Amino acid sequence: MSDFDSNPFADPNASNPFQDPSVTQVRAAAPPGLEEYNPFTEVKPAPAGMAPKTGGTAANVQPAIMKPTEEPPAYSQAQPQPQQTRAAAELLKRQEELEKKAAELDRREREMQSLSASGGRKNNWPPLPEQFPVGPCFYHDITVDIPVEFQKTVKIMYYLWMFHAGTLLANLIGCLAWFCIDAARGVDFGLAILWLLLFTPCSFVCWYRPLYGAFRSDSSFRFFIFFFVYICQFGIYVIQCIGISGWGASGWISALTALNRSVPVGIIMIMVAALFTSLAVMSLIMFKKVHAMYRTTGASFEKAQQEFATGVMSNKTVQTAAANAASRAAQESFKEQI
Template sequence: MNYPTENPFASTHSLDTNPFEDPTDAQSTTNATRLEEIRQRELDLERREQELAQKQEHIRRHGRNNWPPFFPLIFHSIQEEIPQASQPLITRLYQLWLVLAGTLVVNMVACICILASGSSNGGSDLGSSIGYLIFITPLSFLLWYRPIYNGYMKEQALYYYLYFFFGGFHLLFSVYMIIGIPSTGSAGLIQTIQAYTKPSLPAAIVGTVATVGWIVQGVGLAYYYRQIWAHHKAAGHSVEKAKTELATHGAKAYFTRG
């Protein structure tokens, strides 16, 4: 009589998975990954805060204000305050602001030439161009360049919204100046074409330089405006976050480095 040598309770088709295992393991893994990403972001923010605190202490000891060079009022250092990955962008924006400042000077000189050529609107053009030079130069620095500088330095939503608001207005102003309507203080396209047809060679030449300047800084700012908007969306900034930052830090955060 033959007896079976195999275990009758043994199975050649053993279960591959534990029937008592939580079926949401995949979701748990995903959550763990997200928590790890959040933790890494928090560590990065802590590191950045420590770096800013060290830089603030360095500034306190060795002097804060270094800009503008001829009469220092604020501290401005892209290499020391802006994260390395964002330094090229902020450097380009600063260079475009310098182009704007130079264009405002050239635009005023062009309006002087327009007045000297006998234009009936020359007085209005010159007066407006002087006003642009006096007010647009500092306001553009304070209202759109400085906010985005602070935005990339502190990575706070409030500064991005300030930049988008005032930077958008400046883009519209640039288009207005490129057109060059007579008596508006702009030596743009229309004024320059009229100078060539008169002809008034000095006004035409300087007006051409001014027009190119308006185009360069306007197109450049429009290009970087889109890049900054994409970064802003990817960083998850929101109006609610901006309100919280304003309530927490107040307006004084605009002038402080920490």
């Protein structure tokens, strides 16, 4: 066989490389304990003069932990942005408005059902006592008849009408005080009574009720009635604000005239003149507001004409009169032919 198949260390006469004098000299010069050091274990060699530790295992060795020089900042929850907060507030506000509208619609539906079950709506305005010989003439309930988006405007106009009635009553008091210091002002006092008794119900019937019905049924014809009458009412407010003597109004001219005779009466009439002025200003503002809302409802003059024609032709009195006129015309034409 070849020499490669033989074991070179099997020969007893072969030299041992670890017994070489240079190797043994280095081993003798090595520090004690180094010969027990095993680099593949986690146990460190014992220093010189100390016995190696026994019973230590790898499980007792703790890993090195580095401590930071500065403490980490405390965790704080991210604050919401202002825009997010504003958007959330708007959403909550819209949700509340929708809930209010839904509750109001439910209430109106229940009320309409109760009214239909009871046989129809009963007049409730003016709110007169049951013992009064005259009963209410109109049914007035803004929350039931008027759509939600128009209720605020109708309520303001109703309060404006009440303010109008109160101003006429104050005008009566002012003219009475003027008549007390000047007997020649009896005409103004009498006209003040007439204006209170005439304009209070007429203003309710002639411009407030048309406005109420216009928003209730989206009637173009009622809108035009309101605009026409309310323009005339605004002109009356201006005249009453001026206060021409002999016209039954405690306006500025009348107030300054009475101030020369009596300071207390002049002050009362000046307050009434201020009420007429504020009434005229508020009426002009509400007229513009109602006109702007009228343009958004889709009403027009053509619709008003159609409603007027339909209403006139559906009236039984008009139908009877038209039938009588037609029959008379037919009879006269028949007689002429004979």
